[in-house]
Amino acid sequence: MQQQKLESLTHPTSPLKRKSPVRGLLAMALLPLFGMVTAYGIAPDTNTRDIPVQPLIQNLALPQLAANQGETAQVFHHEERVLSGETLGALLTRLGVAQQDTALLLSQSAAQIGRSLRSGQRVQAEISENGDLQELRLTGPDGSLNRVSRQADGFVLDQPQAVLESRIVMRSGRIESSLFAATDAASLPDSVAVKMADIFGTQLDFRSDLRKGDTFSIVYAMDYRNGEPTGTGKILSAEYVNDGKAYRAVLYRTPSGREEYYGPNGESFSKGFLRSPLEFSRITSGFSNSRLHPVLGFHRRHTGTDFGAPTGARVRATGDATVAFAGRKGGYGNIVILRHRNGIETYYAHLSRFAGGMRPGRSVSQGDIIGFVGMTGTATGPHLHYEVRIAGQPRNPVTAKLPGSPPLPVAQRQHFKEQTAAWTRLLDQLRGTNLAALD
Ligand SMILES: [Zn+2]
Numbered sequence: 510m511q512q513q514k515l516e517s518l519t520h521p522t523s524p525l526k527r528k529s530p531v532r533g534l535l536a537m538a539l540l541p542l543f544g545m546v547t548a549y550g551i552a553p554d555t556n557t558r559d560i561p562v563q564p565l566i567q568n569l570a571l572p573q574l575a576a577n578q579g580e581t582a583q584v585f586h587h588e589e590r591v592l593s594g595e596t597l598g599a600l601l602t603r604l605g606v607a608q609q610d611t612a613l614l615l616s617q618s619a620a621q622i623g624r625s626l627r628s629g630q631r632v633q634a635e636i637s638e639n640g641d642l643q644e645l646r647l648t649g650p651d652g653s654l655n656r657v658s659r660q661a662d663g664f665v666l667d668q669p670q671a672v673l674e675s676r677i678v679m680r681s682g683r684i685e686s687s688l689f690a691a692t693d694a695a696s697l698p699d700s701v702a703v704k705m706a707d708i709f710g711t712q713l714d715f716r717s718d719l720r721k722g723d724t725f726s727i728v729y730a731m732d733y734r735n736g737e738p739t740g741t742g743k744i745l746s747a748e749y750v751n752d753g754k755a756y757r758a759v760l761y762r763t764p765s766g767r768e769e770y771y772g773p774n775g776e777s778f779s780k781g782f783l784r785s786p787l788e789f790s791r792i793t794s795g796f797s798n799s800r801l802h803p804v805l806g807f808h809r810r811h812t813g814t815d816f817g818a819p820t821g822a823r824v825r826a827t828g829d830a831t832v833a834f835a836g837r838k839g840g841y842g843n844i845v846i847l848r849h850r851n852g853i854e855t856y857y858a859h860l861s862r863f864a865g866g867m868r869p870g871r872s873v874s875q876g877d878i879i880g881f882v883g884m885t886g887t888a889t890g891p892h893l894h895y896e897v898r899i900a901g902q903p904r905n906p907v908t909a910k911l912p913g914s915p916p917l918p919v920a921q922r923q924h925f926k927e928q929t930a931a932w933t934r935l936l937d938q939l940r941g942t943n944l945a946a947l948d
Pocket residue numbers: 811813814815893894895
């Protein structure tokens with residue numbers, strides 16, 4: 510039972526996959542490091558507010574295949590992924606299906622299911638001791654399900670009703686080389702990793718601020734269809750420990766239904782200036798040779814900060830603003846200048862092109878895409894030149910004091926605490942197990 514749970518929790522590429530009794534024990538001890546899954550019984554349409562908080566560690570696996578009811582014959586459950594270029598026949602042979610069943614199935618259903626076979630697709634088979642195929646389930650990338658089941662007169666193919674679930678997933682990890690290497694090791698979807706970078710985007714630049722040994726813990730909600738994740742997930746609480754300093758965020762839903770991230774005491778950080786004008790992604794994070802220090806730097810006689818990034822990488826407004834200028838300007842090449850409150854301006858130069866509708870007077874929100882990295886004007890390679898000017902003077906955006914937005918009103922604090930207590934508790938729990946494993 511324990512072994513089965515572990516199997517299902519293990520990332521396919523993780524070293525834990527190799528099994529031996531010793532490895533099994535080791536794996537158990539390391540489990541929180543690689544990610545722990547906590548599932549709750551939740552209806553698919555529940556919103557985060559209604560999710561019960563009593564944790565119950567469950568199997569991450571797909572809906573179980575039908576139980577072997579009352580029979581004494583042994584039935585084997587296999588779960589595999591379709592290999593690249595694999596045919597249905599080859600797959601059945603690999604699963605250990607008896608030859609006559611393979612032949613029968615190929616003659617009956619090959620056309621329907623063989624055509625849809627894709628590399629990486631999840632396959633579950635239930636096979637009796639003598640190789641008789643009882644049931645075969647093929648889950649598509651979108652979670653659609655094809656089921657082949659044994660009947661008196663051969664095999665029947667059908668598409669059973671989808672099992673929809675919403676799960677609360679808890680993951681943690683430690684930075685060794687890059688954020689994505691760590692999130693991959695923790696089986697964290699890219700969409701969630703990028704959201705974490707966004708949430709902490711006013712405090713940390715995940716390209717330049719990352720340090721080896723940083724840790725993260727994330728509690729998020731994800732929808733599943735027949736065991737395959739659908740959608741991008743929603744972070745409920747997260748902690749990132751950067752260079753020994755802990756940053757925490759919890760999702761707060763106001764009484765009016767608006768959702769925003771706050772610090773544990775209601776401090777707002779969704780409205781300061783973003784630390785990086787580049788959208789965080791695998792492309793921008795991996796661009797520099799030195800992954801942890803990709804920013805070329807703010808230096809004397811250079812009025813801004815250069816961010817190395819490939820042509821076409823998305824550039825975003827670091828704060829709410831109106832467009833002051835969008836066009837060509839000498840050595841800057843294609844540049845967008847945004848005017849913020851309190852006499853602050855931001856410059857985004859050498860762009861290959863502008864986002865649609867970038868004209869003076871237009872208002873943009875923090876995080877909006879305003880253009881794309883290029884090398885127009887005076888530039889030896891594609892990069893983004895970014896400037897922050899206060900009262901017309903260029904300032905170092907890392908050290909300049911930029912206005913944030915006010916914390917939650919005191920009157921709302923009690924509601925905030927009640928609303929977020931569950932996610933904070935889960936984060937504490939996850940962090941506790943994580944630290945124990947890391948020490
Ligand atoms: Zn520059």
